[in-house]
Amino acid sequence: MAVGNSIQIESFAFELADIADIPVEALHALSIGVRWPHRPEDWAFLKAFGQGIVARDGIGRVMGTAMWFPMQDDFATIGMVITSPRLQTQGTGRWMMDHVLERTQGLRLGLSATAAAKRLYLSLGFNVEATVYQCQGEASYAATETPECAIRSLGTADLAAMVALDKAAFGAGREPLMTMLLAHSTAIGLERNGKLQAFSLCRPFGRGHVIGPVVAANDSDAIAVTAPHVAAHQGQFLRLDTRQATGAFAAFVQQSGLTVFDTVTTMSLHAPWPVVGGETGRMLTYALASQAVG
Structure with missing residues (x-):
């Protein structure tokens, strides 16, 4: 079943956009907000290699991201799944991940789950393999x-x-x-x-x-x-x-x-x-x- 391209969270409406169309500066601002260390140059590298989506609010602010990185042999990794702190318990991450899974159908997938996101990925059917230090x-x-x-x-x-x-x-x-x-x-x-x-x-x-x-x-x-x-x-x-x-x-x-x-x-x-x-x-x-x- 297709996943909707917009979502209502309390009084806020969010729409999907292609990450390729989003300035690096806006992506960097989001990662700073969750204290991830990525520089603008790191975001530019990931954008050049991967694909992704963003959740934008009514005035165009980036409130969430999710990317996937196609490899050979029908495999892809998922990463840079970020939501604004005020949305982290509101279902935005699940909504974006549903879109990612819809767009990566037929591929084997791997990812690195933070402690906060592990429950979400388990609910989507992902299996635990190892700890990364x-x-x-x-x-x-x-x-x-x-x-x-x-x-x-x-x-x-x-x-x-x-x-x-x-x-x-x-x-x-x-x-x-x-x-x-x-x-x-x-x-x-x-x-x-x-x-x-x-x-x-x-x-x-x-x-x-x-x-x-x-x-x-x-x-x-x-x-x-x-x-x-x-x-x-x-x-x-x-x-x-x-x-x-x-x-x-x-x-x-x-x-x-x-x-x-x-x-x-x-x-x-x-x-x-x-x-x-x-x-x-x-x-x-x-x-x-x-x-x-x-």
């Missing part, structure tokens, strides 16, 4: 043991190899996103016998920089490609979102000054999203590109 703080680099391998900077010539590793870890291809991320990031790779085995990206985001994605088959390799970014941002604000609760990589992140600030929950709809490891030697996403795109 949002780690951040002033970077403090301590030298680490480097595995016997080559650590080097990566560029566009390495994109195909990075995309292949990322797909093995992420569970869906996302070459367009990886291309955009690489253009905005410093990239570090680990090679053995001339073959890329792990990589990491680091880019400006929010209050400083964010490390992610980090893709590797084991903690040692993940640390090896993450440590250069920590060293490069010594004394600066750094963030990393990971599903690793324990183990050497999680310990390294904490020792680097990036303590757990918050958690969100990885959830999926229509099919499991194979983002949590288990098999020895399987590629894992040790750090998310962002909570919105996974």
Whole structure:
């Protein structure tokens, strides 16, 4: 059943609009209102890659947003689901999510749910998969043991190899996103016998920089490609979102000054999203590109 394009909340009427038609400044004002760290540049990046809707009031103010980010292999992530504080218990989020689900029919879906939104997603049929630990703080680099391998900077010539590793870890291809991320990031790779085995990206985001994605088959390799970014941002604000609760990589992140600030929950709809490891030697996403795109 089609979902209506307008909704009445108490004495206020809201209508849907395409996020592509909304100025970044208006979106930024909404995220500031809920204390999300996104800069205008972060919103511009997400708009360029994804699709979305906004809820506007009668005088054109943006009171809610919801986005989705189509990947390859019939998969998409959902993110940037925000409602103005005064509307958060009034059904606006459910109304926007009904529209998102209508427009993403036929796709497997994944998202990162805040504690406040988790109940909504459960009511829509999403399943819990894992906890994401949002780690951040002033970077403090301590030298680490480097595995016997080559650590080097990566560029566009390495994109195909990075995309292949990322797909093995992420569970869906996302070459367009990886291309955009690489253009905005410093990239570090680990090679053995001339073959890329792990990589990491680091880019400006929010209050400083964010490390992610980090893709590797084991903690040692993940640390090896993450440590250069920590060293490069010594004394600066750094963030990393990971599903690793324990183990050497999680310990390294904490020792680097990036303590757990918050958690969100990885959830999926229509099919499991194979983002949590288990098999020895399987590629894992040790750090998310962002909570919105996974």
